[in-house]
Amino acid sequence: MTGGELTLGAVLVRLEEREGEIAAQAETTREQIAQLTARLDELDRAAEEVRITRKTLLELPDPLPPAPPPSKLPDHPAYQQIMAVLAAAEAPLRARQVCEAMDLEIAPPRTAAPADLRFPLGVLLSPQPPLPAETADQAHDSRAR
Template sequence: MTGGKLTLGAVPARLEERLEERLEEREREITAQAETMREQVAQLTAQLDELGRAAEKVWITRKTLLGLPDPGPPALPAPKLPDHLAYQQIMAVFSAADHPLRARQVCEAMDLAVAPNDINNVRLKLKRLADRGILTETESGWFTQPRP
């Protein structure tokens, strides 16, 4: 090389040197890109694993909830029985009975006199118990305990 001019023999050597530099530069770029991609793949793999664990937890929760028995409607509070002794005696009669009763039959079971006044008093108490939901009037004048 004289005076900054390239000789014909130096051109291929210079091209080869320049090509080698470009290839090394390109190789470094590709290596850097590959490393960046590997890091992204590692992050995405970690996210995918986390999502898989979360999906499994949701699946287990769903399976557990679907396996629970149906609770049904909420239970209403039991109606309060009046404090008077006659109501407790009436309920004892119905606890022993397996069919609906009339006021007259309740009087007989309670050993009361079968007088119209006594029958009417018992009938009023039976109606009061039916209004509170403690007894049920299945037909007019026929009373029984409600069945679950």
């Protein structure tokens, strides 16, 4: 036999070495499969929990809308008096009737405000009385001249 030829013993040794390598790779792959199987089981459990949660939430009744916050009412004594008068009334009241029930002074009605209240800056007041209005014919005649 020459150096390029393998003897039966050398072939068997090489086969044993290769068999050992394959067995080691197979064992490593089995360990990886076991780890991946465990991870897959964890993911399956998590997915099942999510499905159960979704199903439970869908079975819940619709929530009621939140109640609006209570409005803050004034705590001034006059407000409390007005509310007491309105609560004691058997029918809706006008402002005058509320004032009468509270024994307040009622001012006489005014038909128009005085000029100094209507035009406080004097913008619309003229120092001279207004001129009489011209008729359309008079205005036309004065322009024609």
